[in-house]
Structure formats: C-alpha cells, structure tokens
Amino acid sequence: MMKLANKVIGNSLxxxxxxxxxxxxxxxxxxxxxTATLQLVNGTxxxxxxxxxxxxxxxxxxxxxxxxxxxxxxYNPSFxxxxxxxxxxxxxxxxxLDRPPxxxxxxxxDTAQNGDFTQDKPLKWNPQQFRDREEKIETxxxxxxxxxxxxxxxxxxxxxxxxxxxxxxxxPNAAAEGNTLIYSPNYIRKGTITLHNVTYTIMLYxxxxxxxxxxxxxxxxxxxxxxxxVNHNGVIDSRGEAYDIAKPxxxxxxxxxxxxxxxxxxxxxxxxxxxxxxEILPPPILNxxxxxxxxxxxxxxxxxxxxxxDYKGKYVLLYFWGxxxxxxxxxxxYMVQAYNRYHSQGLQILGVSTDVGNYAKNLPAYILKNGLVxxxxxxxxxxxxxxxxxxxxxxxxxxxxxxxxTGKILADRDQLLGKNLATxxxxxxxxxx
Numbered sequence: 001m002m003k004l005a006n007k008v009i010g011n012s013l014x015x016x017x018x019x020x021x022x023x024x025x026x027x028x029x030x031x032x033x034x035t036a037t038l039q040l041v042n043g044t045x046x047x048x049x050x051x052x053x054x055x056x057x058x059x060x061x062x063x064x065x066x067x068x069x070x071x072x073x074x075y076n077p078s079f080x081x082x083x084x085x086x087x088x089x090x091x092x093x094x095x096x097l098d099r100p101p102x103x104x105x106x107x108x109x110d111t112a113q114n115g116d117f118t119q120d121k122p123l124k125w126n127p128q129q130f131r132d133r134e135e136k137i138e139t140x141x142x143x144x145x146x147x148x149x150x151x152x153x154x155x156x157x158x159x160x161x162x163x164x165x166x167x168x169x170x171x172p173n174a175a176a177e178g179n180t181l182i183y184s185p186n187y188i189r190k191g192t193i194t195l196h197n198v199t200y201t202i203m204l205y206x207x208x209x210x211x212x213x214x215x216x217x218x219x220x221x222x223x224x225x226x227x228x229x230v231n232h233n234g235v236i237d238s239r240g241e242a243y244d245i246a247k248p249x250x251x252x253x254x255x256x257x258x259x260x261x262x263x264x265x266x267x268x269x270x271x272x273x274x275x276x277x278x279e280i281l282p283p284p285i286l287n288x289x290x291x292x293x294x295x296x297x298x299x300x301x302x303x304x305x306x307x308x309x310d311y312k313g314k315y316v317l318l319y320f321w322g323x324x325x326x327x328x329x330x331x332x333x334y335m336v337q338a339y340n341r342y343h344s345q346g347l348q349i350l351g352v353s354t355d356v357g358n359y360a361k362n363l364p365a366y367i368l369k370n371g372l373v374x375x376x377x378x379x380x381x382x383x384x385x386x387x388x389x390x391x392x393x394x395x396x397x398x399x400x401x402x403x404x405x406t407g408k409i410l411a412d413r414d415q416l417l418g419k420n421l422a423t424x425x426x427x428x429x430x431x432x433x
Contacts, residue, residue, distance in 0.1 A: 032269035033256070038189035038204060040266070042146060042159035053207040054163070057082060059097050059179040067094055068115040071108070075100035078179050082109070084158055084211030085149040086263035091211075093147060097164065097181055105141055105164045107181070111148070123162065130166075138166035144186065149211050151264045158211055159186040185209035189265040193228075196254060203227040203236070204245070204265045213265025215246035222246035226258050226268075231282050239392060240282035248273035250280070283392030292318065292402045292409050293390050299375040300353075300364065307350060307387075311404025314346040315428065317416070320388060320398040322354040323366040331397040334421045336371050342425055348404070351376035352387045354396060401428070 059078035063070070067079065077098045083090040094110040096117050104127070108120045123143040132138050141164040146157045163182040189204040204213050208223035215222030224245040227236045236242060243249040248257045255273040284293050296306050308316060319335060321328040339349055353376055355363050360380045367376060379385050383393070391398075401411035401424070415424045426433045 034270040036191045036193040038191040041190050042187045054182045054184045055209045057181050069118045074098050087212045091149045140166045161186045201229040212263045214260050237282045240280040248275045248277050291407045297377045308404045308407050314404045316348040318400045319351045320393045324359045328397040349374035353378035354382045356382040
C-alpha cells in the first residue's frame, strides 16, 4: 500500500477542491442508491497487515511554548505532536519522549491539552525484540493509546498504536534516529450495505492516520480505503475487495462511487458511477470443499489442457512450483513418489511452473533430471502467468488436490507438503502408507 507524504498546505488545498467537486457531483446525482451507517471499531487494524500504515512524528529537543509543566528528572526530552480529526480543525496533542540509557523510554501525551505533562500517565510498553540487518538483537517499544477526537458535534475515541524505534548506542546516527516515534491508525469504520439485493460487510480505513475519513483530493491515492467483503468470507483481500474511496469500482457488473459526507466517516452514500471500470474479482478461497477455478492453458510440450474438465473420473494434484525454488526442490521427490505410487489408480499431476528467463530455458532438462514426468505449464511469465494470477498463489511450492469430476478441492497446501502428502493420499485412496 502506498504512503503519502504529510504535505499540510498542499493536502489542505487538494482536500478543499475535492470537497467542492464531490458536492457538485453529489448535487447532480439525485438520491443515493444506498446508504450505510458505520460504527467505529478500535483495536482491530494491526492484524490486517495489508492495510496498516504508519506515520512518523519528528521529535525535537525544543520545548513548545504551549507546554508549561514537565516531570522532574528528565534525561534528554524531545517534543512532538499528534493531530487527529477533521483536516481543517484537528485535535492536536503534545507528546514528550525521553530515552534515558538502560531503561525503557518515557512517553507522555498531553491528553488534557493543558500543557501540563505532570498530570499524564506514562504509556505502558510492550517491548518487542528483533534482529536488524546485521543480525544484532534490537528492542522497540510498542503501546496502544486511545485519544478523544473532536468532530464538532461529537467526540470520538480513536485508538492508535505507538512505536518507539530501537536505539543502537553504537550507531553514529542514533541520536537523530532516536528523535522519532511512529504511530499507526488502529481504528476502522464498519457496517453493512445492500447493493442489488446482496448485503455486504463494508469498512472505511483511514490509512493516512489523520482521523478524517474524507478523501484528500490526491489523484494518486485519496488516503481512505473502501473495503467490501465481496466473497463473504470474513476476510478483506487486497485484490477485488479494497478500493480507493475516491475512485469508481465494479461489483457484480455494476459500477459505483462512494461519498463520505462527514469527516468522522459515520455515514456513507453509494451512487451509480457513469465511469465504467472493469470488475476485479477477489482471490478464490482455496479451502477444502471449495471449487477450484477452471482454466485453459498449453503445456510445455504443446498440448492444450482444460483444468479440471480434462480430469473427470480422476484426482489431480495441481502443483504450483519453480525449478529456482529450493523448497520446491525439497517437495519434488515427494511428488514423484506419490505419482509412482498412485498414478495407476488414476492420480494425475499438472504442474504450473513460475520459471522465467534461463530457468524457463533450462526447465526441460531439470524436469528430465528430476523425474517430473507429468505435464507442466510454463509460459515464461513467472507469477504473472494466468493460472498463477487466477489462483492468487502467495508462495511456492503450492500443491492442491482436486477432484476432476466435481472440481472440488480435496486437500489444501498444508495437507500436501512433505510427508503429509503420502498421509493424505493414503486416506483419500484408502491404502496403507
């Protein structure tokens, strides 16, 4: 997901222009096709890594005049601010960060907005250790905090996650790097909407972390995601279920656009869009019992294959892999063993190789050397090949066992990797391992 620079003046002008244009279009469009009231949900976003975003706050050693009282015995305090709420009238909080050596950082937020840090409780940290690029063990400090944000007619509680980066004393740039903190929006608006008699779970995510759910007018990315659970599986996929709220989208052949009337994002309006955009389907759900998507392709030997139609009456292992992949090199002997054991009972394997360049050129020799005697598809496009894109495969090796008659998935990746492959096939064919 893209990140926007915090250009206050430019974004403000773009936002005003966006509001004017939105209001103009809205006035000419008549009543909305559908409306939805969205509830604020806190503390849920950090588990959705595809959409989580972070903002960097510069911490300076100069105390702002608005701050009147400080705690005693500070080591080397630095100061910054966090702003949340309507872009033209945000709620701004002063922040104090102190990092004495050998102890956890001290971070205070002036929640009362009175300039008195002696009244504020320090954030409670969840220290997280990790290895840096040089394999050194570093520690960063993570804390969750909820701040009241003024939206004019009401106050909402918005949750953010604050991270104080690791500080390496041996790093000559440590002083400069220590004068920052990071925060991520950990809130979302959630509800349901009915479009053409189908009800969907929807969400608004403020990726900018500004607390304003209206688009900022940027032609690249408005900063707000409209998330819609198209396949009703309870998970938002980045493909086909996440849209820039300022741009039209297509669901089930109908083009829509979204209007967010208020900064708090508590209500949205859906209108028909006169701009046609192609529908983007979400990835298939590759769980046991689901139907494997069908496709047609040509194997490396020039044979056309229709999957899974060509495998009626048989079971077929659809095997996404690559000769370049060391983990595939580990999986391949298990595939060969399974093929030799069950091919006479109808087991088939169809490979889909992600090889490109010289790997694709040398693939026939690799296949011959390793005894991979089944048909294989390799168009040289790597992960851009149509079957790979259709299945939205996140990693290789990725085998799936499919019933060629029904098209149903009989076993998923975890059940087919390594020794699990023999165990699963013994169960499917009712044989001993």
